[in-house]
Amino acid sequence: MGTITLRDAFWDRVYELAREDRNINIVTADMGAPSLDRFKRYLSSQFVDVGIAEQQAITVAAGLTLGGKKVFAYAIAPFITLRCYEHIRIELAAMNIPVTLVGVGAGFGYDDSGPTHHALEDISALRIFPNLKIHNITDRVMASAFADISCKMGYPNYVRLDRQMLPVVYSANSDFSSGVTALKEGSDVTIIATGNMVHRALEVSEQLKKHSVEAGVIDVYVFPLNEEVFLKAVSRTERLVMLEEHTLPGGLGSAVCETLADHNKNIPVKRLGLDLKTGYCYKYGGRRHIQSLYGLDTKSITNAILQLLK
Amino acid sequence: MRKKDSFGNNEVHGVHTLDRWRVTENKKKREDMSNRIAELKEKSKYIRNLVLDMCCGAGTGHITSSFSCTEILVALFYGGILRFDPRNPGWEGRDRFILSKGQASVILYPILSDLGFFPKDELKRFNQADGKFGVHLQHDVPGVEITSGSLGHGFGVATGLALAAKMNKELHMVVALLGDGECYEGSIWEAAMFASHNRLNNLVAVIDRNHLCATNFTENILELEPMDKKWESFGWKVMRINGHSFQDILDAFYDFRSRKSSEPLAIIADTIKGKSISFMCYNPLWHAVVPKDKQVQDAKNEIRED
Numbered sequence: 284m285g286t287i288t289l290r291d292a293f294w295d296r297v298y299e300l301a302r303e304d305r306n307i308n309i310v311t312a313d314m315g316a317p318s319l320d321r322f323k324r325y326l327s328s329q330f331v332d333v334g335i336a337e338q339q340a341i342t343v344a345a346g347l348t349l350g351g352k353k354v355f356a357y358a359i360a361p362f363i364t365l366r367c368y369e370h371i372r373i374e375l376a377a378m379n380i381p382v383t384l385v386g387v388g389a390g391f392g393y394d395d396s397g398p399t400h401h402a403l404e405d406i407s408a409l410r411i412f413p414n415l416k417i418h419n420i421t422d423r424v425m426a427s428a429f430a431d432i433s434c435k436m437g438y439p440n441y442v443r444l445d446r447q448m449l450p451v452v453y454s455a456n457s458d459f460s461s462g463v464t465a466l467k468e469g470s471d472v473t474i475i476a477t478g479n480m481v482h483r484a485l486e487v488s489e490q491l492k493k494h495s496v497e498a499g500v501i502d503v504y505v506f507p508l509n510e511e512v513f514l515k516a517v518s519r520t521e522r523l524v525m526l527e528e529h530t531l532p533g534g535l536g537s538a539v540c541e542t543l544a545d546h547n548k549n550i551p552v553k554r555l556g557l558d559l560k561t562g563y564c565y566k567y568g569g570r571r572h573i574q575s576l577y578g579l580d581t582k583s584i585t586n587a588i589l590q591l592l593k
Numbered sequence: 594m595r596k597k598d599s600f601g602n603n604e605v606h607g608v609h610t611l612d613r614w615r616v617t618e619n620k621k622k623r624e625d626m627s628n629r630i631a632e633l634k635e636k637s638k639y640i641r642n643l644v645l646d647m648c649c650g651a652g653t654g655h656i657t658s659s660f661s662c663t664e665i666l667v668a669l670f671y672g673g674i675l676r677f678d679p680r681n682p683g684w685e686g687r688d689r690f691i692l693s694k695g696q697a698s699v700i701l702y703p704i705l706s707d708l709g710f711f712p713k714d715e716l717k718r719f720n721q722a723d724g725k726f727g728v729h730l731q732h733d734v735p736g737v738e739i740t741s742g743s744l745g746h747g748f749g750v751a752t753g754l755a756l757a758a759k760m761n762k763e764l765h766m767v768v769a770l771l772g773d774g775e776c777y778e779g780s781i782w783e784a785a786m787f788a789s790h791n792r793l794n795n796l797v798a799v800i801d802r803n804h805l806c807a808t809n810f811t812e813n814i815l816e817l818e819p820m821d822k823k824w825e826s827f828g829w830k831v832m833r834i835n836g837h838s839f840q841d842i843l844d845a846f847y848d849f850r851s852r853k854s855s856e857p858l859a860i861i862a863d864t865i866k867g868k869s870i871s872f873m874c875y876n877p878l879w880h881a882v883v884p885k886d887k888q889v890q891d892a893k894n895e896i897r898e899d
Binding site for chain 1 (some may be wrong): 656676732738739740741743745746748749750751752753754755757758760772779780784786787
C-alpha cells in the first residue's frame with residue numbers, strides 16, 4: 284500500500300508545480316484534502332473557492348484559462364462531471380479550453396455515501412466529447428505524473444482519482460505517454476482493466492495461476508483509447524476480459540469492443556462491470572463488500588474467467 | 594486697482610475667465626455629445642439594415658433579440674466605451690466583450706465586420722455551406738471571445754476572465770451582455786454571487802431587459818421583477834436605464850473604468866424586443882422568425898424613419 288492517497292499524491296505535485304509557476308490555480312467547489320490545506324494556506328492567491336457550485340467552477344476555470352492561467356477544477360467525481368455536463372461540452376470540449384477537471388471518488392470510492400456519490404457513468408459520459416481526454420489514475424506514481432502532464436498539454440482533460448489507498452504498481456519515472464501499459468504477460472487470457480480494477484486484475488491473475496492459467500494484465504488509463512498501442516498489446520492474445528468498476532454501456536469494455544470491431548479483430552471478449560439491470564447501488568458495508576455484490580471481487584472474477592476458458 | 598474682466602467684474606486669479614471658458618467648453622461638449630449621439634443613431638440604422646439583409650438572405654436568425662440590444666452594442670463598439678483593435682483581435686489589452694446571449698450573434702457579426710475584424714462579404718455567407726458562422730455565436734470568429742448559444746454559460750466565463758485580469762493586475766474591463774430570459778438559468782446567479790464576493794469591479798453585466806422569452810412575456814412565465822433588487826441583493830451596484838437611449842448608455846458607462854466601488858456593476862437596460870420594426874414588437878411569435886416578401890421592405894422603411 285502507498286502511504287498517501289492518489290488524491291494527495293496528485294495535489295502534492297500540483298503544489299510543487301504551483302510554487303514555481305504562479306499561473307497555476309486550483310478552483311474548488313468546497314472540496315478539501317490534507318494536501319490542499321497546505322496549498323490554501325501558502326498559495327492562497329492561487330486558490331479559488333466557488334462554494335458548492337460545480338457549474339461555476341467550470342465556467343470560472345474556463346475564464347481563468349482564457350485569461351492565461353492553468354486551472355485545475357476540483358470536486359467529487361460525479362459532481363464535477365455529470366452535474367456540469369453541458370458546461371464541459373461547451374466551455375471545455377467545443378471551445379477546446381485546456382482546463383483540467385479533477386474528480387475524486389472513482390467507482391464505488393464513496394462506499395459509505397450511496398448512489399449520489401458513486402462515479403459509475405462518468406467515463407461513458409465524457410469519452411464521447413471531442414478534444415477532451417480522460418485520465419483514469421491507477422496509483423500514486425501515475426497521479427503525480429499526470430499533475431505534470433496536465434500542466435503541459437494543450438487540451439482539456441479529466442483526471443479521475445480513486446478516494447482510497449491503492450498499491451503502487453508503477454516505478455518512478457514510468458512513461459505514461461501511450462495511455463496503455465501491459466503490466467503482465469500471459470498467453471491464455473488477457474485482462475484489460477482501468478483504475479482501481481487494475482489491482483483486482485493483478486490479484487485475479489495470481490489466483491488463475493493456481494489453476495494453471497496464464498493471464499496477462501493490461502492497464503488502460505487514457506480515453507479515448509490509443510488504438511495503435513492497444514491493438515499491438517493484444518495482438519497475440521486468444522481471449523480478452525475487460526474489467527471495470529463502471530457501467531458496461533460506454534465504459535472500458537465498450538471502448539475496447541468498438542476498437543476491435545473497427546479494425547476487424549475477431550477476438551472473443553467478455554465484459555465484466557456493472558450491468559444496467561442491477562440499477563443504482565443502495566448497499567453499504569465497505570467497498571469490497573459492494574464489489575462482491577456485483578461480481579467484482581477476486582473470487583467471482585476468477586470463477587467467471589475459468590468458466591469462460593472451459 | 595484690480596484688473597477687470599470683459600464683464601466688468603474683478604478678476605481673481607483668472608476665475609471668471611475660467612468660468613467663461615468652462616461655459617463655452619460645456620456647450621461644445623453638449624454639441625459634441627448630440628453630434629455623437631446622432632452619429633450613433635445613424636450607425637444603429639445601418640447595422641439594423643445589415644442584420645435584416647443577412648437574416649432575410651439566409652432565412653434565419655434572431656432579429657428581434659438583436660434589435661433589442663442594437664443601441665447597447667453600437668454604443669459599446671462605436672461610442673468609445675470598449676477598447677479593441679480590429680487589426681489585432683487577440684490584443685492582450687483589449688476589453689473582453691462576452692455576448693452571453695449568444696442568439697444575438699447576428700448583431701455582433703455585422704458590427705465586427707464593419708469595424709474591420711473580417712471582410713463584410715462574410716455576412717453574405719451567413720448560414721451558407723461556404724460560410725464561417727451560423728445563428729449562434731462562435732469563438733473562432735475574429736473579435737469574438739466565446740462560443741455561446743446555450744444560455745447561462747458566457748456570464749460565468751466572464752467572471753473567470755475578470756478574476757484573471759485582477760490576478761494578473763491587468764487593467765482591461767470585462768463587459769457581458771445577458772438576456773433577461775437568460776437570468777432564469779441558475780448558473781447566472783452562481784456567477785453573480787461569485788463576482789461580488791471576489792470584488793470584481795472590473796466586470797459589468799448589461800442585462801437586455803426586453804421582457805420576452807421564446808414563447809411568452811417573462812412576467813407571464815416566471816416573474817423576474819424586481820430585477821434591480823435581485824442584483825442588488827447579490828452584492829452588485831445596479832443602474833436601470835433605457836436601453837435604447839444612447840445618452841443613458843453613455844452616461845452609465847462614462848466612469849466604468851474608474852468607479853470608486855469594489856462592487857461589480859449591473860446595468861439593467863429596459864428594451865423592446867424587435868425595436869424599430871413596429872409589427873415585430875411586443876409579439877413573442879417573432880422570436881427567431883425573419884420577415885418575408887413585403888414585410889422586408891416595410892421593415893426597412895421603418896428602420897429609415899425610426
